[in-house]
Amino acid sequence: MNFKHKFIFLFPGLFVLIGILIFPIIFTIRLSLSGWNSYTPEMNFIGITNYIRLFTDDPRFWESFFRLSFLSVTTVILQYVIGFSLALMVWREIKFKRFFRVIFLIPMMTTPVIMTVIWRTFFHESLGPVNDLLGNIGVKPILWLSDPVIAKFTVIIVEVWQWTPFMFLLLLAGLLSLPKEPFLAAAIDGASPFRKFVYVTFPLMAPISIGAIIIRLIEASKIMDTVFVLTSGGPGTATETSSFYIYIKGLREFQMGYAATLSFTYLVIMIISLTIIAKVLTKLMIKE
Amino acid sequence: MKMKTIKTCVTALISALLVFSPVAYADKWSDQFPHIKNTGDIPGECSYESMSKKDYSGKTLKINTHAVPVMGEPTALHAEQFAKLTGAKVDVTHTPAGDLYAKAMVPFQAGQAPYDIVFGFSNFINDWRRYLEPVPKKYVEMKQMQDVTPSHIGVASWDGVMYQFPVDGDRHYLKYRKDVIDNPEYQKKYKADTGKELRVPQTWKEYGEMAAYFNDWDWDGDGEKEYGSAEVMKKDDLMYAAFYSRSAAYSKNPKTPGGFFFDLETMTPLINNPGFVEALTDWVAATKYVPPGGINFGLGDEIGSFGGGQTLFSFSWDDAFVAAMQPDSPINNKVGAAQLPGAMKVWNRKSNSWDEGFNQAPFFVWGWAVGVAKKSKEKEMAFDYLCFFANEANHQADIGIGRFGVNPFRNDDFKAEVWTQIGWDKDIAESYVDTLAKMEESKNRVFPLRVPGTFEFNAALATAAAKALAGQLSPQAALDEAAKQWNDILNRVGKDNVRKAYSVGVAMEDNKL
Numbered sequence: 001m002n003f004k005h006k007f008i009f010l011f012p013g014l015f016v017l018i019g020i021l022i023f024p025i026i027f028t029i030r031l032s033l034s035g036w037n038s039y040t041p042e043m044n045f046i047g048i049t050n051y052i053r054l055f056t057d058d059p060r061f062w063e064s065f066f067r068l069s070f071l072s073v074t075t076v077i078l079q080y081v082i083g084f085s086l087a088l089m090v091w092r093e094i095k096f097k098r099f100f101r102v103i104f105l106i107p108m109m110t111t112p113v114i115m116t117v118i119w120r121t122f123f124h125e126s127l128g129p130v131n132d133l134l135g136n137i138g139v140k141p142i143l144w145l146s147d148p149v150i151a152k153f154t155v156i157i158v159e160v161w162q163w164t165p166f167m168f169l170l171l172l173a174g175l176l177s178l179p180k181e182p183f184l185a186a187a188i189d190g191a192s193p194f195r196k197f198v199y200v201t202f203p204l205m206a207p208i209s210i211g212a213i214i215i216r217l218i219e220a221s222k223i224m225d226t227v228f229v230l231t232s233g234g235p236g237t238a239t240e241t242s243s244f245y246i247y248i249k250g251l252r253e254f255q256m257g258y259a260a261t262l263s264f265t266y267l268v269i270m271i272i273s274l275t276i277i278a279k280v281l282t283k284l285m286i287k288e
Numbered sequence: 289m290k291m292k293t294i295k296t297c298v299t300a301l302i303s304a305l306l307v308f309s310p311v312a313y314a315d316k317w318s319d320q321f322p323h324i325k326n327t328g329d330i331p332g333e334c335s336y337e338s339m340s341k342k343d344y345s346g347k348t349l350k351i352n353t354h355a356v357p358v359m360g361e362p363t364a365l366h367a368e369q370f371a372k373l374t375g376a377k378v379d380v381t382h383t384p385a386g387d388l389y390a391k392a393m394v395p396f397q398a399g400q401a402p403y404d405i406v407f408g409f410s411n412f413i414n415d416w417r418r419y420l421e422p423v424p425k426k427y428v429e430m431k432q433m434q435d436v437t438p439s440h441i442g443v444a445s446w447d448g449v450m451y452q453f454p455v456d457g458d459r460h461y462l463k464y465r466k467d468v469i470d471n472p473e474y475q476k477k478y479k480a481d482t483g484k485e486l487r488v489p490q491t492w493k494e495y496g497e498m499a500a501y502f503n504d505w506d507w508d509g510d511g512e513k514e515y516g517s518a519e520v521m522k523k524d525d526l527m528y529a530a531f532y533s534r535s536a537a538y539s540k541n542p543k544t545p546g547g548f549f550f551d552l553e554t555m556t557p558l559i560n561n562p563g564f565v566e567a568l569t570d571w572v573a574a575t576k577y578v579p580p581g582g583i584n585f586g587l588g589d590e591i592g593s594f595g596g597g598q599t600l601f602s603f604s605w606d607d608a609f610v611a612a613m614q615p616d617s618p619i620n621n622k623v624g625a626a627q628l629p630g631a632m633k634v635w636n637r638k639s640n641s642w643d644e645g646f647n648q649a650p651f652f653v654w655g656w657a658v659g660v661a662k663k664s665k666e667k668e669m670a671f672d673y674l675c676f677f678a679n680e681a682n683h684q685a686d687i688g689i690g691r692f693g694v695n696p697f698r699n700d701d702f703k704a705e706v707w708t709q710i711g712w713d714k715d716i717a718e719s720y721v722d723t724l725a726k727m728e729e730s731k732n733r734v735f736p737l738r739v740p741g742t743f744e745f746n747a748a749l750a751t752a753a754a755k756a757l758a759g760q761l762s763p764q765a766a767l768d769e770a771a772k773q774w775n776d777i778l779n780r781v782g783k784d785n786v787r788k789a790y791s792v793g794v795a796m797e798d799n800k801l
Contacts, residue, residue, distance in 0.1 A: 039740035125581025236758030
């Protein structure tokens, strides 16, 4: 039988794939080889000039990348620990289990930009309620947004608050799908809750945990709205991340060609680093 | 008979009040459009009366403007009025300040015109002018345009051709709390504690000393702490303009014409010379006397902070001052205006040394600007809308509302009566118009950078200054970094391209245009 006609059915999907994935990437690569900006409004060809500039003369991009690495790794670790703890809590038979499950998900259902505006108001150093409350117990105003070190942790607080529920949801789904037999066996053996967690729950959850961590790392590495609204990358460049920097170069300074170079380089770095992270996590967390 | 006489007198009195009262002017247009209730319609080519004779029924005008309220609110208000008068449909899109440039530039470069009218900043002119329709002669020559000050005609024009329709006039100046600076008790206390006079600061050093003295204590007795100064220090939120304001006195030397930002001959960036470094050093010190979090203040925060009575000083556009003078402000009629402080020395780049002596240099910072897209199919209607926006009745109503962001740019605006009519104390109104008028008269002015790649230059400077304010770099190191980036940008854009454009601004600064 000739099944060649079956390929016709693949064309719609193929066209969509080309349209929404392949074409934008190819266009970005082409744009990255041009000097399109406000004063040269054309897709000219300047070779790898933009790439040379990036690798030899743009420390700000690399600083923002390492800052992003710190922020995303820290937030995802915190989200994993807190999300796992909350998931374990409502996995057990506790009162108002359904109520807590909904409550824990609320931050994820809110609009990030709006919530960040609210957080910015909370943390406003002279007008916000947080410093007001701390003042009532004798604590001096904390420079939540204007100290280069503290501002990073403020970004982390907001990100953790916003996205821990996502981690909670994935991990709770994982917990609910675990087989009961290993837990019964552990109970018969008289294992303590701690040993049950270390030797049964955690290993069984490892594949789901790796998936959840990778998904969150991908999302966290695109952090933009929180930084944009909360600190605008400041004070100085203390909270500037790669995506915010690319936004500034592309849409504020209108260096479209160079911004495309940054975007493509960033994409390549992320693909490589996330692949390595996934392999390392698999090696560490999944025992044969 | 007696009763009839009384009735006649009362009628005459009421009529006189209605005719002569400055706050209750009634005509058929102010009945329909309460926005102009103080003046009624004022005759002119673009008055309410004139516009009502136009018929744009069935046509649509598309406008991209700033977010509400600053400039966005008056755009929408006048769009609604224009639609009612002419029958046109007006679509107004509101865009955040940071995206105004790109939102117009992308379709411009693609050869499209999704908007007939685009709002932006006056320093976009060099990048935008090739996509904008020059303002037609009939508008340039009309009466309402003749009243615009030469400085603002210059800001809206390029090489003698007007591309931006004047709707706003901007400059940076000093705002201070009059109830503190003029208070004899505080003057005595300040003298006793510091040995110096408490007065409107003449130099940035005095500004810093007074701001530091009046920082972090309750000097207005409202039970809350007040602070020294509110300034725009947030990166990418117009902070570069605040830095230029602080730098002008130290770096704009009337003895060395030929450039403030670059040396026009060599195109060497001047932003890391000792004058700018001194200004940045002062600014880093200012982080100690701004309110908590002041290092992240954008323009809105600065307006709110000073306008809300939180600080002694502030300097930026008119908005904070007008907001502070509105009837609902806690510091209504308690503020004063003065020119930006000067310096007791100014850098001389020719002799490579400081020239001692008082120097002051007003900064005619960019303001709101608006143009009509060259590819627009509704150019006539677009210019009529802009002309209507800025007609005399609308203009007089708009400049009295702080949040509108419409500031004086006409000779008539520099008359104290305009401001006393809306409730300002006479001495405050006089100090305000006197400040603005003196800036117009100055021969040592600084105009904004308007060259290809303006955004890149300003962003590089803002990033460097922000690093210094955050303590990431010393002022000298930060400005050296900015100067290096300016050289890189110059190489990318082409020195000659930048020089050609910059020479227009230099000619204005050197009083040749």
